[in-house]
Amino acid sequence: MSGTLVARGLGKAFGDLVVLDGIDLEAQAGQVLAVLGPSGCGKSTLLRVLAGFEPPTSGEVLLDGRPVSGPSPQRGMVAQAGGLFPWLPLRENLSFGPAASGRPAAEVREVVDELLSATGLDGFADALPKQLSGGMRQRASIAQVLANRPPVLLLDEPFGALDAQTRLRMHEWLLELLAERPTTTLLVTHDVEEALLLGDRLCLLSNRPATVVDTQPVPFGTGRGRAVLADPAFVQMKAAVLERVLAA
C-alpha cells in the first residue's frame, strides 16, 4: 500500500527565528506516527510545511519517494481549529473536497453519507458548524478531509480543546475510523497519553528549534481501546515518555 511520507532534513525559519532544524522523520504507510513536543516547539509549523502551506527553508518532503510541494488533496490536513467553512451546512462541508476535484455528484453523495454515519452525524447533515458541539465539529473536520480519501492525514492536536471524557471517546472513535480505512496519519500532540493510545510509533521533538530527539515504536498493538490505560506497562511508558518530554 502507498502513502509513505518522509521529511528529509526539513528546516524552517521565519526571518531570524529558526523553528525547525533538520527534521528527519518517516510516517509509514497505513500507520499512525504520533509527534510529541513541548508547547511552542514548532509542531504546527512542521505540519504546515508537510501539508505544503509553508515552503521549507531547507530539506524536502517526499510522498512515496516523490518530492511534493504546495497544498494538495494527497495530504489532508486538519488544523488546530478545525477546517469547517462556517457558511456551509455539514453535508456541503463534507462534499467540498470531492466536489472540488470534480467527482460525479452521485459518488460524492455516497461518500458523504457514509462519512456522516461513521461520524455519528447523520442527523446533522443540514446543520451549520456553529450548531454542532466541539466534539462533533472535530469529527466533522476529520471527515471533511477523509472525504477525499487522502493517502496521508495530518492532524494538529485535533482533540486539544475537548474535555477529558470527550477526548477519550474521540480517541476510540478515531482508532475505529482508521481501522476501517487505513490512512497514513501524522498526529501532532503534546498529550503523552493521546500519543501512546493512538500512535503506532512515537516521534519526540525537542524545544525550539525543533529537532527529532528520538523515534520509538509503541508496543501496545492495534485494536486497543481505553482498557489499555490501566495496563501497568502503559502507565510506566507514559511516565517515562513524560520525563523525556519535560527534559527535551
Add this chain to the structure above:
Amino acid sequence: MSAALLEDAVVAAQGDGRPSRRGTRWRRLLGFVVPLVLLGLWQVVAEVELLSPRLLPPPSVVAEQFWVFFFGETGTLTLAGVVPFTGAGGDHLLSSLRRAGIGWLLAVGVGTLVGLMLGLSALARDLLDPVLNALRAVPIFAWLPLALVWFGIGEGAARALIFIGALWPVLVAVGDATSRVPRSYVETAQMLGTPRRWLWRKVYLPSALPEVVTGLRLSLTLAWTVVIVGELSGTTSGVGAMMNAARESGRTDQVVVGILVFAAVGLVADVLLRLATRRWVRWADA
C-alpha cells in the same frame, strides 16, 4: 461508541439560549407604537390649527392626497403645468425606481469588481487606494455641477450621481471583507483541491458576504437618497419631480405625500434585500 455519540448529539440539539419566539414577536410590535403616537400628535396639532395647514397639513388630508396620487382619475390635476399628479403615482414611482435601480445595479457591479480586485491583490491596493480614498472624500453633491455639464440636465446626470453615491459603500465593503477573509479558509479550500481560479467564488465571496450585504443595504439607501437630487434638477417624471412641482404650487400636503412614498419604498427595499440574502448570511448571525 454510538451511544456516546448520541449523547453529545442530544446536547447540541437542545436549546440554543435565545429568547423565546413569543417575546421577540411582542418586541417587534413596540416599533409601531412611536409612529402611531406621532401620528396622533400630528392630527391634534393640525386640528387645533396650531400651525397653518400650509405649513403642516393634517394627516387626514395627506392620506386623501396619497390615495388621489395613486388611484385618482388620471389627468385631472397637473402640477406646475407639466407634472401630472392625480393617478400618476405609479408612473412617478416606477420612474424613480428605475432611475435608482439602474444607478444602484451599475454601482453594485463596478463596486464588486473593483472591491474584489482591491481585496485580493496587494498590487491593486497599492495602486488604487490613494486615488479611491481621495475620490471618496468628495461629497456626492459636489459632483452635481460636473454631472450636469457632462450628461445634461435630467436623466443622465441623475444616473451618474446615483452611481457615484451608491458605489463607495459596495466597493469599500467588498474590498475590506475580502481582504480580511482568514487565510485558513483559503488554505483549507486549496488543500481540499479547489483550483486557484475558483477560490473567489468558493471562499472569498461567501466568507465576505455578510459584510457585503451590509454594504449593499447602505448603498441602496444612498441610491434612494440621491435619486431625489437628480429629480429636483429638472426631470418631469419621478416622485422628486412631483414634490418639486407641488412645492412650486404651494401644495405642502402633496409634498408630504412624496416624503411618505420615499420612506415606504426605502423601508420595503431594505426588508426585501434582507429577505433575499438571508439564506446566505444566516451563518453569521450572532
